[in-house]
Amino acid sequence: MDPLIATALDTARARGAEYADIRLVSNREQRIVVRNGVVETMTADESVGLGIRAVYQGAWGFASTRELTGEAADQAAAQAVQIARASASQNGAGMAVAQLLGSPVSSRGSYVTPISVDPFAVPLEDKLALLLEADREMASVPQVTARMANVVFIREERTFANTEGALVTQTIYEAGGGVQATAVGNGETQRRSYPQSHGRQQGCAGREYVVAMDLPGNARRTAEEAAELLTAEPCPSNIHTDLIIDSSQLALQIHESCGHAVELDRALGDEAAFAGTSFLTPDLLNDFRYGSEQVNITADSTSATGLGTFGWDDEGLPAQATDIIRNGQFVGYLMSRESATLLGRDSNGCMRASSWNRIPLIRMTNVSLEPGEWTLEDLIADTDDGIYLETNRSWSIDDRRYNFQFGTEVGREIKNGKLGRLLRNCTYTGITPEFWRSCDAVCGPELWQLWGTPRCGKGQPGQIAHTSHGASPSRFRNVRVGVMR
């Protein structure tokens, strides 16, 4: 065991901690952003530090330091216990650790993200050339006034240990990339992104993940579609119609209306002041129809390339797959040790911290809609009147995860079983369980794709988590669309 870790845990125990854990994290990140033909950002970031949690009389404290010395680790451990004592002073009688955290966790081992090509071993010139070529392709479309191409590579080494005997080490790689074109004209501003919006597609993978995207090969088409949207028909205003939603937009729909809703800390009120609560309260577990029979959603931290894929979570629980929605029924939460104990369950390993100086919170892993059996061709042919929606543009949902509204970059009219006119400024809105109960068809595994969402905000102080969501195109009946101005 690293002497820093042993020192910190010993100090925490000596100061009165009934439980303590420590994370030692070293993060390296490389980002390149090309904007409008020039390299706006080419940077190498590194961040190193440790964070320690302590329990005293059933109350928590946390402290951290960027200085990796025995003295600094010792001070951080002492400060964590001091803060836990301050918490306990206001909380009244606290629980014993066994009541608070359930069964002890004593995991041991190591994990490395499977990769083919170490992104940090690839010359920068190659990465830069890829982005500049993609930019040149987008620049060939005259209506495009703003172009952006970017790649991100991350390597994070984490060591976790606790006073119950756990000691695990992990090396997590991430790779991401994308292009985005904004066209202006005809009194309009329109954006088109590839492979998805919010800058990039990202996964736990090596350099090969970005190469497979073929950003240069898709850049001109992306820019042309942005220009085409300037003169496209507006989305029909404020009507109800059938929707077929592509997998990347559906991934964000899952994230917002299911993933956050099944975080047990939210359901218990721990996030009430910021992220909000959830309509999926514990009394509804195993007794609530969330969606139609076609809706099966799992949380799986073992999915290949998922941003929620790891060896162990930040409480030392092993990666695992659990049911969240089974045949439309609400059957499971994302849990921590503490919250699971309140339900009389064991944690399913969903605690993750964004950095060494943040505490672990319940975060989504890879929360995905399982594939059905339809082909997209058959699904469109089976739809008389509707809209096919692609690629998220805006997203919003209420604090209990009921009322949502999404906008997409592109819509395509469906008439008599065929795709028709291009539509711009498409939005749709609804109430979460009504929406998922209206799902009557899910496409098959050949169209199922895992999408990264590397900007999930939660917690105070704020944390940004990296999660993924898998989906294939699916149909929803009689949804309200066209809310804009």
Added chain:
Amino acid sequence: MLGPDYIHSLLREALRHCPSDGDGDIYLTATEQALTRFANNRIHQNVAHQDAIAHVRVAVGKRQGRAVTNNLSGAGLADAVRQASEYARLMPEDPDFPGLPEPSPAQSVAAYDEDTADCNANRRAAIAGMVCHKAADLSLDAAGFCRTGATELAVVSTRGADAYHIGSFSGLLVTARSDDSAGWSKGGGWRMDAIDGEALADEAIGKAVWGRNPRDFEPGEYPVVLENYAVDDMLEALSFYGMGAQMVQDGRSWMSDLQGQPAMSPLVSIYDDGLDPAGWPVPFDAEGVPRQRVDVVTDGVVQGPVYNTYTAAKAGVGSTGHQRGATGGPTATNLFMRPGDRTTEELIASVDRGLYITRFYYTRLSHNRGCVMTGMTRDGTFLIENGEITTPVKNLRFTQSYAEALAGCQALSSPAHLNLNEAGVAIHVPAALLGSWRFTGQTV
């Protein structure tokens, strides 16, 4: 905290590793923050963290490279400078890059309070305990946080920039909830003693009590009285989606076609001022350029955006000192809206039928033109009838152009209230009476 002398000697020494044919600057941010968080009437998270991050930039001709590290040892910073130098040489030339800014001394501004920066865990816990006990006494659940700390900012460059600033910060956020209602309040600034914790607790608790048994309300267009918390959301969105010159130059800003136009009510004046102690002062930007006051909207007429050196050079003007972080475009983060002359009660009294809104939640851009936003009301939405608040209503979704809404501004309150968020964005705004707001849905 690290202190100005230590920081300057550290950064000057690191910059000695810049290439002889290049320039370099280092933007250092060092923060110590402690945050006591409570929910369900108990402290459930209680943390302290510190970090110091050096953002290194090396410019060689028309090329620039960057590196970021929190390893402030001599070797760590030297490695970062060498890494940035290597990246700079790999970059293609950027013909619009004007080079690093020439040094210009920034005005010193007092924004540090030792009592705030040094607040200990027991004091924060006692404040959290006070809020929780007040809520529990009325069978409500309290949630929120009490945070304190300080941030040091410094910029040193081979051109001679030598800027240092230290600011303390504090904040108390309170949510009070019953089964079917919630109330919210938030205070903060650079002095902890300016926060009236009891008053903030009472404000949130009062709303939660008042909001019980909310009724359905038909979406549509109605006049609204927005509390300062909701107006804060409007200015933050208008800043994020269009007050920076890069967005204007790309044609992506809400103000792209509106500069020089009377696009808002004559009552509306919005400006950015990093030196006003009523906000959260920051006297220079991440390039070490002194912050200038920028009038964004004056008497309803849209003026122009804020600049960094890059966008200023492209526009042929001077930087206004608004490069917020080491990368990304310029941003207005110290915003003020000129207050009016009414009380909030007078704003309410002038509405025949409309809504009183505490704050907005999860607001996102639906369309750049006009800054069309969608979002929800939250933590206290009430019906106004015949000049009086009569009943709570369920939360509503809106889809509304913020620029158009401010065109219909009919009155503003006095005084204004400072909203300091956790990312250091400070917005000083009054409550507002707007003639029309478009509600497009209702939640369960």
